[in-house]
Amino acid sequence: MSAETLPVATPAQVRAYARRLTLRHPRALFGALALHGLAAVAGLVTPRLLGELVEGVRDHSVDIDTVGLAIAAFVIVQSVLIRYASLASARLGERVLAELREEFVDRVLALPLSRVERAGTGDLVTRTSRDVDALATTVRYAVPETLIAIVACAFTFGALLLVGPLLALPCLVALPLLWGVMRWYLPRAHAGYLRENATWADMTDGMAETVNGARTIEALRLAGRRHRRVDDDIAAAYAVERYTLGLRTVLYPVIEMSFVLPVAATLLVGGWFHMHDMASLAQVTAATLYVQQLIGPVEMLLMWLDELQLGGASLARLLGVGDVGPDRSPNGRRPAGETLTARDVHYAYRDGHDVLQGIDLALRPGERLAVVGPSGAGKSTLGRLLAGIDGPRAGSVTVGDEVAHVPLVELPLDDLRGHVALVTQEHHVFRGTLRDNLVMARPDATDQQITAALAAVDWDGPELQTVVGSGGEPLSPAQAQQLALARLVLADPHTLVLDEATSLLDPRAARHLERSLAAVLEGRTVVAIAHRLHTAHDADRVAVVENGRITELGTHHDLIEANGPYAALWSSWQR
Known part of the structure; x- marks a missing residue:
């Protein structure tokens, strides 16, 4: 199954979202900009005073001590204003970043499970780690610094115009050079950073597959192929x-070169103006200092543009998660009864390559059906369709009787989980107490119900208030599997699909657990996908899946007597 990369938002979507996110806090934004503006104004006084000082020293018409004290006072005022302006910007940035992260988590949790699995692990992991980190740097530093640079540039250029409009002209000499290089750079950088993040997703996906499948890779001697994939x-x-x-x-x-030209041009042109009595020495000095002072915010603005491009690419990938459409279309109808039926089901992960073909299966309420067959035959895919995780390419999987039945993909997710639930051999233990991990399946569960659910799965792990998960008391793979099954007991759906849900237990413990669960889940419909055939022996019926088709369906004894594929599997398993 080839991975399908999650969508990426368009530049227009990114700009619109960034604008909305920034304007959610107008007072905080205005306050930060006002403080930075005042700091910029305070910084503009010093060049003007220095210009007057140079002029006054020549004419002996200035008190050096007074001007020096004034310069020192404005430097101190500017430092204080910068301190509080930076604090206000940091607070605003952290608030915006927190909201953005929360919205991204909401988008991730709303993703259809089927779409997540088709996208692969690497893409989503890269977005939740590398892209979030890159965006955090952008929001914390690049955006505030860019706003500061814009404010400083505006006030500094305004002060330069007040000194003398003609003296402001030389500083524009670098604009064509900057405009040209930025027009060349920006579109290439945006596309390049998107490709860079996509390659990181592929690399993460490949490494995750290699680590998770290390035993299989070793057994099949695929290490060389995986090395080549990583390389x-x-x-x-x-x-x-x-x-x-x-x-x-x-x-x-190019940026560094463009910084030298305006200062040199202002000195040359200003000197010529002074020689022809078109500008005073104070004006030339102040204009040169303003142009020199303008370099700082312009450099900051241009340098952070690269980070903004990286942050924009990351934001496009994060917003793209929200562009994934729903995988089900609730129609408001309610099924009558709990009969689960598959009619002429076909399913493909890729167009033209059906992995299930013409599946017809009617589950009797309360029966236990075992699904067996060779590896890669389509057993797990069938289980996912019966659990409503995926919808068929053709045909239907419905719940309800002949009079009122509804396709699983047309049920709201909460209603679907009330009818059928899936437990696989892949489990996650969340950071928190054992009780927290259990009640997520049923928030209103009492301690008595929780204890009964643990007893049903022969729990032999820590107490309810023990912290487990990352940083807590570790659970063995078998205990994590028991925990997942206990959640299932608490959720209490009418139909359960167990995809090798006891595979991490040793055979004797697995069989004991399955019998304990059978007693607790009496009256529930159970679909057990298993490679251990004692599960099939204990089931009411057995479905044999081969090459995407159900080739045999019947009781264990009937299929043994038929001497077909199931009898061959049973014979080989008994040896």
Whole structure:
């Protein structure tokens, strides 16, 4: 099954979202900008005083001590204003970042499970780690620094115009150069950073697959192939990062050159104006200092543009998660009864490659059905369709009787989980107490119900108030599996799909647990996908899946007597 990358938001969507996010806190934004504006104004007084000081020293018409004290006072005032302006910007940035993270978590949790699994682990992990970190840097530093630079540039250029409009003209000499390089750089940088993040997702996905499937890789001697996959992913990431680095090696030298030209031009033109009595020495000095002072915020603005491009690419990937459409279309109808039926079901992960073909299956309420067959036959895929995780490409999987039945993909998710639930061999233990991990399946569960659920799965782990998960008391894979099954007992759906849900237990413990669960789940419909055939022996019926089709369906004894594929499996398993 090839991975389908999650969507990426368009530049227009990114700009609109960034604008909405920024304007959610107008008072805080205005306050931060006002403080930065006052700090910029305080910083503009010093060049003007220095210009008058130079003029006054020549004419012996100025008190040096008074001017020096005034300069020191404005420097102190500017420092204090910068301190509080930076604090206000940091608070606003953290608030915006917190809201953005919360919204991203909401988007991730709203993703259809089927879409997440088709996208693969790497893409989503990269978005929740690398992209979130990159965006955090952008929101914390790049955005506030950019706003500060814009305010400082505006006030400094305004002060330069007040000194003398003609003296402001030389500082514009670098604008064509900057405009040209930024027009060349920005579109290439945005596309390059998107490709860079995508290659990181591929690399993360490949490494995760290698780690998770280490035993299989070793058993099948696939280490060389996995090494080549990782090498190819690293080479692709290297090539894209080299491309974006190449863009910066052009951008930065041009920017540095553009900083020298305005100062030199202002000195030359200002000197010529002074020689022809078109500007005083104070004006030329102040104008040169303002142009020199203008370099700082312009440099800050241009340098942070690269970080803004990276942050914009990351924000596009995070927003793209919200563009994933729902995988079900609730129609408001209610089923009558709990009969689960698959009619002429076909399913494909890729167009033209059906992994299930013509599946017909009617589950009797309260029966225990075992699904067996060779690896890769489509058992787990069938289980996912019976649990409503995926919808069929053709045909239908419905719940209800002949009079009132509803396709599983047309049930709201909460209603669906009241009818059928899936437990696989992959489990997650959340950080928190054991009780917290259990009640997420049923928030109103009492301690008595929780204890009964643990007893049903032969729980032999820590107490309810013990902290488990990351940083807590570790649970063995078998205990994590028992925990997942206990959640299932608490959720109490009418139909359960167990996809090798006891595979991490030893055979004797697994069989004992299955019998204990059977007693607790009496009256519930159970679909057990298993590779241990004692599960099939104990079931009411057995379905044999081969090459995406149900080739045999009947009781254990009937299928043994038929001497078909199931009898061959049973015979080989008994040896």
